Amino acid sequence: MNIQNWRRCAAVLLSAFALAVHAQAPVRDQEAEMKAATDAARTVAKQGPADIALKDQATLKLPEGYTFIPQPEADQLLRAMGNGADPRRIGIILRDGSNAFVVARYYDSGYVKDEEAKDWQADELLNGLKEGTEEGNKERAQLGIPPVEIVGWVETPAYDAATHQLVWSIETREKNASADDTRGINYNTYVLGREGYLSLNLVTTKDAVGEDKYIASSLLKATSFNDGKTYADFNASTDKVAEYGIAALVAGAAAKKLGFFAVIAAFLVKFAKVIGIAVVGLIAVLGGLFKKKTASVVSGTDDAGKSQG
Numbered sequence: 001m002n003i004q005n006w007r008r009c010a011a012v013l014l015s016a017f018a019l020a021v022h023a024q025a026p027v028r029d030q031e032a033e034m035k036a037a038t039d040a041a042r043t044v045a046k047q048g049p050a051d052i053a054l055k056d057q058a059t060l061k062l063p064e065g066y067t068f069i070p071q072p073e074a075d076q077l078l079r080a081m082g083n084g085a086d087p088r089r090i091g092i093i094l095r096d097g098s099n100a101f102v103v104a105r106y107y108d109s110g111y112v113k114d115e116e117a118k119d120w121q122a123d124e125l126l127n128g129l130k131e132g133t134e135e136g137n138k139e140r141a142q143l144g145i146p147p148v149e150i151v152g153w154v155e156t157p158a159y160d161a162a163t164h165q166l167v168w169s170i171e172t173r174e175k176n177a178s179a180d181d182t183r184g185i186n187y188n189t190y191v192l193g194r195e196g197y198l199s200l201n202l203v204t205t206k207d208a209v210g211e212d213k214y215i216a217s218s219l220l221k222a223t224s225f226n227d228g229k230t231y232a233d234f235n236a237s238t239d240k241v242a243e244y245g246i247a248a249l250v251a252g253a254a255a256k257k258l259g260f261f262a263v264i265a266a267f268l269v270k271f272a273k274v275i276g277i278a279v280v281g282l283i284a285v286l287g288g289l290f291k292k293k294t295a296s297v298v299s300g301t302d303d304a305g306k307s308q309g
Contacts, residue, residue: 030080037080040073054090055106057229058191058198061222067094074103093200093219100204100212102219108196110240111231116247117159117166125157126150128251129170137175147175154185154209157250164192164231165220168250169213171206185209189216190249193225194233195240197249 046052048062052070062068069077070091077092079085086105093102130150137147154169169187187202187209200223202216225231 034080037073037077041069041077044073045069052091054104054198054223056226057106057193057195058223058225060104060219062093063218063222065096066219067096068092069094093215095215098212098215100202100208100215102215103199103201103203105199105201106196107199109244110196110242111194111234112192112197112242112244112246112249114159114161114164114192114246116245117157117161120157120247120250122153122156125247125251126153126170132251133172148172148184149175154187154206155213159246166190166192166246166249167216167220169209187213187216189220191220191223191225192231192246194229194231196242198223198225 046062046068048064048066048068050062050068052060052062052068054060060068068091071089074089074092075085078089088105088107090104090106093104095101133148133150140147149172151171151173154171155167157166157168159166167187167189169185172184172186185202185204185206185208187204189200189202191198191200200216200219202212204212227233
């Protein structure tokens with residue numbers, strides 16, 4: 001897709017998003033904002049294979065075929081799509097050929113105890129998530145964003161005590177949506193460390209999650225805490241312990257951050273059929289642009305005159 005067609009798509013996408021959220025903020029030049037965000041993201045995008053530092057805590061061995069957009073350009077891009085900044089966000093990860101994307105965060109929570117995972121009940125965790133989403137709907141109503149609801153599990157919470165990795169997934173939809181509307185999927189993966197935990201959350205749709213979840217699992221396998229920062233390095237006499245256990249990563253603290261994903265899910269539900277592309281389609285376009293830029297670097301025609309790190 002050439003840059004002219006990309007601009008047309010971005011204009012349609014952002015106009016639709018503005019209608020979806022009914023924002024009361026001053027009118028923005030959304031096309032210009034998106035173009036600026038895209039240009040900034042292209043400048044700093046890192047192509048795999050590469051070692052990506054995740055704060056001072058861990059390393060992601062970004063596989064070939066993946067693209068990493070770091071901060072602050074990741075926030076700039078997400079703000080252009082109507083989402084707020086997040087100091088815990090590390091970056092966004094794209095996969096060639098996929099319409100999904102992954103948001104990486106680090107939570108400086110302290111050591112999260114994992115004993116609860118031995119006997120937790122999926123129904124109780126789901127009820128906690130639903131309650132948290134209802135609370136979040138109050139805030140979304142103030143912003144003019146349609147309320148969302150949790151339909152149910154796509155994948156029930158599974159914790160690997162050997163690797164200290166947690167995976168779970170839920171299906172969301174806009175309230176009062178028809179049965180055939182597109183539904184959003186939050187596919188959540190976590191890695192526990194000595195001082196906190198990493199979150200790698202895949203944003204996709206119900207129809208695509210079966211194909212896309214390998215992205216999350218691939219990145220999870222490629223992520224490891226640095227020496228001295230691992231879960232096994234915890235020192236009970238000196239280290240901070242989180243105020244909550246691992247169950248809160250599903251039904252407690254996690255529910256508070258569903259607003260970001262709920263905005264995207266509601267947008268997918270409302271506009272995916274109308275405009276033919278959605279937020280995930282936008283990311284696919286960006287991925288194509290990054291690939292095109294990489295090809296230019298290899299052929300020596302990059303207008304910046306240098307390759308991307």
